[in-house]
Amino acid sequence: MKWIIVTGESRGVGKAIAREILMEGTYGVIGISRSKGAEVEDLKQLGGEHFVHLTYDLENVEGIKSLYLQQLKRLGVIHGFVNNSAWAYDDIISNLRVDPLEKMFRINVLSPMHLTKYVIRDMLLNKTEGSIVHISSISAHTGYKGLSMYASTKGAIEAFSKNTAREWGARGIRSNCVIPGFMNTAMSASLTDEQKERIYRRNAMKKETAMASVVRTVLFLLSDQSSSITGTGIHVDNGTI
Amino acid sequence: MQDKLIVIVNDMCKDNGLPPLKRLDADQHLRDDLNMDSLMLAELTVRVESEFGVDIFEDGLVETMGDVIRKIEGHQGP
Numbered sequence: 675m676k677w678i679i680v681t682g683e684s685r686g687v688g689k690a691i692a693r694e695i696l697m698e699g700t701y702g703v704i705g706i707s708r709s710k711g712a713e714v715e716d717l718k719q720l721g722g723e724h725f726v727h728l729t730y731d732l733e734n735v736e737g738i739k740s741l742y743l744q745q746l747k748r749l750g751v752i753h754g755f756v757n758n759s760a761w762a763y764d765d766i767i768s769n770l771r772v773d774p775l776e777k778m779f780r781i782n783v784l785s786p787m788h789l790t791k792y793v794i795r796d797m798l799l800n801k802t803e804g805s806i807v808h809i810s811s812i813s814a815h816t817g818y819k820g821l822s823m824y825a826s827t828k829g830a831i832e833a834f835s836k837n838t839a840r841e842w843g844a845r846g847i848r849s850n851c852v853i854p855g856f857m858n859t860a861m862s863a864s865l866t867d868e869q870k871e872r873i874y875r876r877n878a879m880k881k882e883t884a885m886a887s888v889v890r891t892v893l894f895l896l897s898d899q900s901s902s903i904t905g906t907g908i909h910v911d912n913g914t915i
Numbered sequence: 916m917q918d919k920l921i922v923i924v925n926d927m928c929k930d931n932g933l934p935p936l937k938r939l940d941a942d943q944h945l946r947d948d949l950n951m952d953s954l955m956l957a958e959l960t961v962r963v964e965s966e967f968g969v970d971i972f973e974d975g976l977v978e979t980m981g982d983v984i985r986k987i988e989g990h991q992g993p
């Protein structure tokens with residue numbers, strides 16, 4: 675089986691990406707999230723043997739090595755990695771607290787970097803010309819009050835992705851980012867309708883970003899259709915310009 | 916062990932357009948004598964790890980074939 679790792683496949687964007695990959699049928703999906711499995715029972719129904727869920731908390735950076743050696747490597751060859759899991763600590767900067775900030779960097783930056791390390795090692799070992807896709811956020815490009823800390827994790831990932839592309843391009847390994855605008859998911863649930871309206875007014879199309887459009891862009895970047903695209907980001911944000 | 920190691924090294928030399936080695940020599944410098952660049956060293960790391968279960972670059976410097984052999988032997992025990 676050719677596998678694609680999707681982190682945060684238990685809901686929202688990650689679940690929609692996992693579903694779409696399974697529907698296409700070329701690849702199996704290894705989902706990584708804290709969920710025990712009940713949340714992804716429908717993916718199991720859909721994918722059967724093509725879907726494996728691994729319960730793992732990405733706050734644990736140190737455990738990634740054994741996650742790879744004990745579990746991921748044994749499943750088979752990794753062809754793609756979608757870094758989708760994220761946790762948002764939103765507040766204005768004058769209230770910044772180090773504990774949640776550190777937790778967010780572990781989940782959004784350090785663990786994805788460590789996973790990338792082992793994904794690249796796997797690709798080297800198997801001579802796989804694989805694709806890595808990071809889900810960034812429009813907040814790394816357009817300022818929003820209260821999102822500076824969260825946005826900085828996405829800025830870090832975008833820089834990491836660009837340099838990954840440069841470093842490993844000669845081995846056929848690609849790395850790109852998808853940069854979504856605001857979508858209605860659990861992550862943005864705490865916003866009031868008025869706040870959402872104000873955010874939507876800032877984009878050319880005056881509405882929320884369609885999750886399906888984000889998902890299709892991720893699948894495009896995973897596929898050979900994007901074989902000459904690396905080290906870049908695709909904005910899927912209704913024109914937040 | 917050295918037989919397996921030379922197969923790994925020569926496979927990589929072939930892929931990278933370098934001449935194969937006739938034998939392994941503890942004095943051979945990976946970069947200067949074998950012309951390995953950092954990407955080839957990364958590949959050597961994952962191939963050795965997959966075959967022998969040891970990450971040769973995880974701690975300390977590895978510069979020569981002798982260093983690689985010592986890491987593998989140290990992991991396997993006497």
Ligand SMILES: NC(=O)c1ccc[n+]([C@@H]2O[C@H](COP(=O)([O-])OP(=O)(O)OC[C@H]3O[C@@H](n4cnc5c(N)ncnc54)[C@H](OP(=O)(O)O)[C@@H]3O)[C@@H](O)[C@H]2O)c1
Nearest residue numbers: 682684686687707708709732759760811856857859860861
């Ligand atoms: N929603 C938006 O408006 C928006 C806009 C731009 C970018 N994004 C980005 O899109 C991606 C998906 O977001 P979403 O809106 O789908 O968010 P979501 O509904 O909150 O889902 C987040 C996912 O991340 C996983 N996750 C969170 N903490 C984790 C941890 N410690 N270990 C492992 N997995 C963890 C969750 O799984 P468990 O809880 O089961 O662990 C969940 O599956 C994120 O990278 C987000 O930054 C979202």
